[in-house]
Amino acid sequence: MSIVVKLGGSLYNTHELQVWLSTLAKHAQHHPIIIVPGGGPFADQVRNAQSIHHFNDQAAHHMALLAMKQFGLLLKALAPSCSTFVLGHKNHSPLSIWLPDDALLNEVELDQSWDISSDSLALWLANKVSAQQLILIKRANTLSTSIKQLTSDTVIDSAFSSLFSRHSVATKIIHSKQSQQFFELASSDNNQLKLSS
Secondary structure, eight states: OOEEEEEOGGGTTSTHHHHHHHHHHHHHTTSOEEEEEOOHHHHHHHHHHHHHHOOOHHHHHHHHHHHHHHHHHHHHHHOTTOEEEOTTOOOOOSEEEEOOOGGGGGOTTSOSSTTOOHHHHHHHHHHHTTOSEEEEEESOOOOOOBHHHHHHTTSSOTTHHHHHHHSOOOEEEEETTOGGGHHHHHHOSSSOOBSOO
């Protein structure tokens, strides 16, 4: 069983980005990993364009998926040993990167709005591939394991809770500066996210 790891777009312009790619490549030698890219500055441009041109959230959602794909292509360029993960295909390399595509627009349970971010999409993918675990790599400082509190603090998106209640996957948040502790943190049974406060 694989681990799904969401690399937050906030790592785009940081030293930690390359460190994480190296860390995940090393860990993937023992346990397959699928990376889900955040939107980063590419998604920020979608928000900026929407504020200027006032198009609807459905169009913005579609553009935000493309933003994730752009960040994913950047990650693949930085880690050329990675393969591209395609849902439904087998025989992926130990470390692969998911590039969201237009097929997601046909998923009824995924609202086409800003309520759905790469966090929820990572959870959705983890459920689809029956992942052993979902790990969200973020720059946010938080000690909470309450999904309700994390949503209130805007650490995770507002759709995550509803999706998690239907498709629970063992999930943790790891701070971007904790790459050296990744194996220990991922292997521990502590700090699993939960719906209750």
